[in-house]
Amino acid sequence: MPPESATRGSGTVVPLRSRGPQSQRFVFALLPGFTMLAFSCAIEALRVANRMAGHEIYRWEIAAESDEVACSNGVTIRATCDLDELERDDTVLVCGGLDVQRGSTRRMVNWLRREARRGAAMGGLCTGSYTLARAGLLDGKRATIHWEYHDSFAEEFEEVLLTKGIFAVDGGRMTTAGGTSSLDLMLQLIADAHGEDLANAVADQLIYSSIRTDQDTQRLSTPTRIGVRHPKLSSVIKAMEQAIEDPISPAVLAQDAGMSTRQLERLFRRYLNRSPKRYYMELRLGRARNLLMQTEMSVINVALACGFTSPSHFSKCYRSHYGTTPYRERGSHGARAAL
Structure with missing residues (x-):
């Protein structure tokens, strides 16, 4: 050849x-x-x-x-x-x-x-x-x-x-x-x-029928992953994801999406079975957990990076959601990594 x-x-x-x-x-x-x-x-x-x-x-x-x-x-x-x-x-x-x-x-x-x-x-x-x-x-x-x-x-x-x-x-x-x-x-x-x-x-x-380029993104958008097709709700979720460090109030989120706060509440209850405030909190806590597990940032800096101005409030919210405190989460991860 x-x-x-x-x-x-x-x-x-x-x-x-x-x-x-x-x-x-x-x-x-x-x-x-x-x-x-x-x-x-x-x-x-x-x-x-x-x-x-x-x-x-x-x-x-x-x-x-x-x-x-x-x-x-x-x-x-x-x-x-x-x-x-x-x-x-x-x-x-x-x-x-x-x-x-x-x-x-x-x-x-x-x-x-x-x-x-x-x-x-x-x-x-x-x-x-x-x-x-x-x-x-x-x-x-x-x-x-x-x-x-x-x-x-x-x-x-x-x-x-x-x-x-x-x-x-x-x-x-x-x-x-x-x-x-x-x-x-x-x-x-x-x-x-x-x-x-x-x-x-x-x-x-290699039976690889769909070659991707550097313009393709890693994940589907959050609304697509969770099965939300409502355009206004999707825009609110995107705004939440882009404002983790400085959270936006539900009233402002609703206004920016062209609806009332009450309408926003109904949308979240209908499609996600939780309030906008709760959904936003879960996003912030999820990012906080990633930072605790993957970086050496102090707990207070993790709290600030995820929009919590009070370490005690951060710890309370974290424990309510994950069943442990940020400090214990950090310690248990370190112990697992050392195994």
Whole structure:
């Protein structure tokens, strides 16, 4: 097969764009507890791209701080290289998962900084974005991270231009939200380097019929997820989500939506079986819990970030909703993380 073509599963030939004499190498830096799906989607895209091209256009290595790394489902992956100096033009993809703060060690962060100074392209899969941000490699860059970590990431790394997209590419920095979004990023990289025909052939082989772009968002909107189709109620919920730190009164929310406070109350009771005030409180407490579990912010700062001006009021509301105090929540999470 000529080097400038690729073959689909159906046997048709897919022309490849011109490339350099050497294949591109990816180095997957695995953190303890990394997410298997995000990692496997990325590496499988490279494997299938080689098969579809009929020759090696991609190579990869597995780097880690230890000989073996266990992912979040307990499967262990053996490293093929240490955190040594990379080859020229390597691309590093940091694979994160649960408890990424603990996995972002000084050695890992320093290694990333060193290789970035030498010109290596850097990416973060799933929560690997956090490790890149801690290394200062996403400052002033568009980036994304799994939605569960979005609030805490935004609080800790204000200099990063955080998006809610499934992946983001900004210069030599790439980040994904996790899960199958790693596949979307790799398909984009394959298309950029070798053309969309090859990327489509890879997607066909992986039975991936709907390729997404960086314009696609991670989650359905809250109204869609909870089955609300009322436009005014949807607009109120969106306004609540955008004003967690400085809550808006129900009267103002109703006025901005062009209805009375009483009408707003009826809408929430009908569609959500709770008052606007209660729903808003649950949103704020949910964000507070994320910040307590995922950051080192003090409890008082978490309270302020979620619109509570009184620590005692915050603690009372938190205990009423979750059955424990913010301080105990923080302590129990620390104990679980240490196991």
